[in-house]
Amino acid sequence: MNADGLEEEWAPSREYEIEIGTEPLDRPARNSVGGWPYLDDDQEWPRCFCGERMALFFQLDLPDDIEFFGGEHLSVFQCAHHNGRSNPMTVDDRLAPRFWEAPQPPFPGSFWRVLLQRDPGIPEAEPEPAVRALPLTLRPFVDAHGPFTMFFKAGGTAAWALYPESYRCACGAELAFVCQVPESREFAVRPGAPVQSHGIRDDAYALFLGSEVYLLACPLRCDPAAVLPVNQG
Secondary structure (H helix, E strand, O other), X not given: OOOOOOOOOOOOOOEEEEEEOOOOOOOOOOOEEOOOOEOOOOOOOOEOOOOOEOEEEEEEEOOOOOOOOOOOEEEEEEOOOOOOOOOOOEEOOEEOOOHHHOOEOOEOOOOEEEEEEOOOOXXXXXXXXXXXXXXXXXXXXXXXXXXXXXXXXEEOOOOOOOOOOOOEOOOOOEOEEEEEEOOOOOEEEOOOOOXXXXXXXXXXXXXXXXXXXXXXXXXXXXXXXXXXXEEXX
């Protein structure tokens, strides 16, 4: 109900298509593939269970009109040396406490980290060394793809490749959709970068073996790392 006692029409979260530019970045940008990570003062560059620093695949500022997470900074990391599918670890009907650090069979720990930070200020002094730094642009979605077309996007509704999946955070909140990365999306790497295990090509990386990736996050923001990557396809 609004102030006049009339029912308000429900408005879905705005949806934005994410486009990767072609001109390499030579300075920090908050919306980027690779590049200079923006991290909170108390947030260190994530490390894989193997001890190596994870590669920054992409980061972006979520527009203010995205439900739950508008105005926050999304950062997606994965190890350049370990590659697999995410394996949600649950306890009863909830994700395990600190599920982002849980073992990811066949690995004894986590090889990925996704962060939602409220206002990271100063970028890291050095850029991501493996993934080639390119700009990202977010454009409001115009219904050109159809409701179930899978593309690189933030906000709106997940276009599930197989069937909808839902998860409850360790804190009890139902995870909400943030971002979708399409199947076989390639992220170009710099010359001399390590070749990704089970990758698509020697000169590019892929997230989670190139599967369709859905990022679901805790709407209560119980932790900046309370973001689950779900893989399908």
